[in-house]
Each structure stands twice: as structure tokens, then as C-alpha cells.
Amino acid sequence: MSDLGTLAVIFDLDGTLVDSEPNYYEASRRTLAEHGVPGFTWTDHEGYVGVSTLETVTIWRERYGLRVPVAELLAAMNRRYLDLARAHTRAYPEMRKFVELLAAENVPMAVASGSSPQAIDAILAGTGLAAFLRTVVSSDAVPHGKPAPDVFLEAARRLGAAPADCVVLEDAAPGAAAAHAAGMRCVAIPYVPAQAGAPEFATADLLLRGGQAEFTAQSAYTWLRDTAR
Known part of the structure; x- marks a missing residue:
């Protein structure tokens, strides 16, 4: 033993x-910018460390008044993150x-x-x-x-x-x-x-x-x- x-x-x-947090930050920044939320900062991102991706995009939808469905936000976030993760983690x-x-x-x-x-x-x-x-x-x-x-x-x-x-x-x-x-x-x-x-x-x-x-x-x-x- x-x-x-x-x-x-x-x-x-x-x-x-x-x-991997830099990859999550960049994926978040790009996803939010695509949906009309510019200026997402690293300090903003730190508040989501340890929060699941599903919960994160659910919070975004309410916090930023996004009309896009949660499933669509989640898919966009996961797609961007995976592209970054494969290359940079x-x-x-x-x-x-x-x-x-x-x-x-x-x-x-x-x-x-x-x-x-x-x-x-x-x-x-x-x-x-x-x-x-x-x-x-x-x-x-x-x-x-x-x-x-x-x-x-x-x-x-x-x-x-x-x-x-x-x-x-x-x-x-x-x-x-x-x-x-x-x-x-x-x-x-x-x-x-x-x-x-x-x-x-x-x-x-x-x-x-x-x-x-x-x-x-x-x-x-x-x-x-x-x-x-």
C-alpha cells in the first residue's frame, strides 16, 4: 500500500x-462583444472564476439584458473556448x-x-x-x-x-x-x-x-x- x-x-x-483562465477570458470577451457588450475586462472576468460556463452565460443574459437564448450563448462560448484551448492551454x-x-x-x-x-x-x-x-x-x-x-x-x-x-x-x-x-x-x-x-x-x-x-x-x-x- x-x-x-x-x-x-x-x-x-x-x-x-x-x-486556462486567459482562454476563458478571451472567449468571454469575444462572445460578449459579438452581442453588443464591449469592454469586458480581466477584472470583470475574475468574478466568474470557478463558475460553470452554463451559469456564467445565464448570468450574462440577465446582467447585460441579452435576448439571445442561453443555449446559443453557451454554444458560442464553448466553440471559441475550444479553439483557444486546443492551441494555448x-x-x-x-x-x-x-x-x-x-x-x-x-x-x-x-x-x-x-x-x-x-x-x-x-x-x-x-x-x-x-x-x-x-x-x-x-x-x-x-x-x-x-x-x-x-x-x-x-x-x-x-x-x-x-x-x-x-x-x-x-x-x-x-x-x-x-x-x-x-x-x-x-x-x-x-x-x-x-x-x-x-x-x-x-x-x-x-x-x-x-x-x-x-x-x-x-x-x-x-x-x-x-x-x-
Whole structure:
């Protein structure tokens, strides 16, 4: 048995495993501009980090008074994002090392994301992470997205792991809240370090306030080993 015992690890994708937020921002900016909403800024985008694409476009429709159907907005957003994701997505180097460390110990792993299944598959394939992360759950597959716990509970079910044996890695407040609601431990790596004081992050078992700049594969592995149940 591994030093990590019965542990299973569930990764959020965007902003946690890979730096995909610039692609989501650009896809958002172009989609909104097409529908008469210019000037969407990176600061505006930060408010949607951790929110599913479906929920994001639903909010846009009300916030900006858009008359286009949600399904049409979602399709346009996903199409633009996929084009960008295939060409430009970068896996965080220390996260890649961490995945490889866990794989070497045969630790069960999954990805649980608010992105579409097509986006998740494209990113994992393009970054080479698909070789290690074969269990994938999109919020499209469950009744409710984050901050509801559904996507994490479904990932645990597919891994055959008890929620209490799962550790979630998350970059966004809704994801940290979802992990807590699922009864799972959480390593929080805020994508926007200025948001590290959000109350949802206070429920995390390990909070790296500096975000990815503070994350290393070895220190995360050591923490998991030292806190293994």
C-alpha cells in the first residue's frame, strides 16, 4: 500500500491543473462583444472564476439584458473556448509533477470540473495529462454545479472512494465550498490570491494564500502523507 493509504485525489481543472483562465477570458470577451457588450475586462472576468460556463452565460443574459437564448450563448462560448484551448492551454509544471508523483503511488485520481466534457477532454489530451487522469466528471453530468457538492461526489463514486478519503485541489471559492459540502478535505490554491480571504476558503484544510506561486509537488505530497488517514 502507498504511504497515502486509502486516499483518492480529485482535481479541479481550470486554474488548478492548467492555466486556462486567459482562454476563458478571451472567449468571454469575444462572445460578449459579438452581442453588443464591449469592454469586458480581466477584472470583470475574475468574478466568474470557478463558475460553470452554463451559469456564467445565464448570468450574462440577465446582467447585460441579452435576448439571445442561453443555449446559443453557451454554444458560442464553448466553440471559441475550444479553439483557444486546443492551441494555448498550459499545465502548471508543479501540478504535472504532483500528478506524476501520485500516479507512481497508484493513488486513484479524477478531474471534476465545471467545463464541458469536450473542453475537459481537449485540455487533458493537449497537455498529456489524459495519460494519468482517466476518470473525468463534468458538471454537465450532475444536477447542480459548484458550490453544490454533486460533481465531487460523483467523482468519488466513480473512483470507488468514500468522500472522507478524498482530497480536492481547488483554485476557486465555489469549489472549496463544494468540497466542504461533500465532506472532503480541500487543498485550496486561489487563482486570484487577493480572494484568499473569502469565507469559502476558510473551510480548506490547507490554504496556499499565494496561489500557484506557493504550490510545489513535493510539499503537497508530504502534506498528504503526513495527514493520511
